Amino acid sequence: MAKRKREKYPVFHYKEYFGRYSQLIPNYETFLEYLKTPMPQYFRINTLKISHPEEIKNLLNILKAKGANFEEVKEVPYFYRVLNNEEISLGNLEEYSLGLIHSMTLASSLPVIALDPQPGDLILDMCAAPGGKTGLMAMVTNDQAVIVSNDKRIDRLTALVSNIKRLGITCAITTRYRGEQFPFGIPFNKILVDAPCSGEGRYRIGLEGEILYQKGTGRANLPSIQKGLLVRAFDLVQPGGIIVYSTCTINPKENEEVVDYLLRKRQAEILDWESPLPYHEGLTEWEEKPYHPSLKFTKRFYTHEIQAVGFFVAKLKRLA
Numbered sequence: 001m002a003k004r005k006r007e008k009y010p011v012f013h014y015k016e017y018f019g020r021y022s023q024l025i026p027n028y029e030t031f032l033e034y035l036k037t038p039m040p041q042y043f044r045i046n047t048l049k050i051s052h053p054e055e056i057k058n059l060l061n062i063l064k065a066k067g068a069n070f071e072e073v074k075e076v077p078y079f080y081r082v083l084n085n086e087e088i089s090l091g092n093l094e095e096y097s098l099g100l101i102h103s104m105t106l107a108s109s110l111p112v113i114a115l116d117p118q119p120g121d122l123i124l125d126m127c128a129a130p131g132g133k134t135g136l137m138a139m140v141t142n143d144q145a146v147i148v149s150n151d152k153r154i155d156r157l158t159a160l161v162s163n164i165k166r167l168g169i170t171c172a173i174t175t176r177y178r179g180e181q182f183p184f185g186i187p188f189n190k191i192l193v194d195a196p197c198s199g200e201g202r203y204r205i206g207l208e209g210e211i212l213y214q215k216g217t218g219r220a221n222l223p224s225i226q227k228g229l230l231v232r233a234f235d236l237v238q239p240g241g242i243i244v245y246s247t248c249t250i251n252p253k254e255n256e257e258v259v260d261y262l263l264r265k266r267q268a269e270i271l272d273w274e275s276p277l278p279y280h281e282g283l284t285e286w287e288e289k290p291y292h293p294s295l296k297f298t299k300r301f302y303t304h305e306i307q308a309v310g311f312f313v314a315k316l317k318r319l320a
Contacts, residue, residue: 014205021250025302026280034304035205041082042073042308043090043101044109048139048168050100059100066093075276076109078139081307099166104132106277106308107201107301111246112136114273114315115192119144124191126179126233129156131163133194138169147172150182180228187238195226197247197254201303201310226258234266239320242271246313250300252286255312259298260291267319270294275313277306282314 014032018025025031045056060080063070068088073079082088090096090103117123117137125134128149137147149164149172151157157176164172177183179193204212226247233243247254259282262268270292282298284291298314 012211013209014211015209017203017211024252024283025250027304031302031304032205035203037204038085039105039202039204039303039309040307041085041088041090041103042106043070043080043082043103044136045078045080046099046102046135046139046167047078048143049098059095063093063095063101068093073106076106076113079106079109081106097166099168102132102135102163102167104136107248107306107311108132108309109136110275110277110299110301110311110313111192111194111244112140113276114246114313115190115242115244116273117141117145117147117190121145121190122186122188123147124182124188124233124236125149126182126191126193126229127151127195128160128174129153130159131167133192134160134172135163135167135169137192138167138171141171143169143171145171148175148188149173150175150177150179152176152178180225180232182232182236184236187241188236189238189241191233191237191241191243193229193233193243193245195229195245195247195254195258196222197226197249198222198251199248200250201248201301223253223258226254227261230258230262231265234262234268234316234318237318239318241318243268243316243318244313245316246311248309248311250302250310250312252283255300255314256283256286256291256295256298257289259314259316260295262316263292263294268316269319270297271315271317272297273299273315275299275301277301282312 022028069084070080070082119141129151134149279299281296301311303310
């Protein structure tokens, strides 16, 4: 069998790439300077395995004794920011292998907070791998929801299943479908679409001014894929059900324009939700193209303001 060629992406200088967002991103020069620093590392306590305050205190002391220097994120429960990124690898710690902690960026909690999963919910995590958000949903529902964790790629499903087992989750079912073709059946009451995207919220600036982490930059069809995922999610959720659409990119064509497409094709409304982290309202216009006025209720999170991966989150309700 012929080996699959690795996809190559063009290399951009940061001024060339981010210049188009200079009027969009608040404190643009501060944003650019922040991208020259390493991305902060975060972890969360997994209360499915350790929940008593004294046990958590002992765990944190053990992590400190092993060289982890961190501070509590007061805005999001059980999350901690690592202060010595280059000196510690969380994935190599025994506590990680035992599932007591899980490494995930702080911003990844935001779609779960917006979705507000509750015990008894039937939830679809449409693009679930490697499983961080499935794990957080299982934790906040005390493992008492039913979560269908789906991904289309077998290699990513391996990581997903591994994380589900390591975190002690019993309420999750894994499936392998293209999200746009996920089969109909019992309607879900909540669906998370953390869509594949260009990942601009993860980009950093290298020593020569080049953009690092350009995964997905060359995929011109991303908005088409994202629209297909979101429309399918709408068709899978029950009337009155909730959909959260999220990406880790800045590009309005992958964010507001995708949500605007759904509003034009289906009977949906955008809901506001309370964010624990600073944000900016979604755009109602981009490049002279108007979007639905309610797009202002979507939320943009910029990396230099939250000290984590940049994110976009939209919460939607299916109307009857």
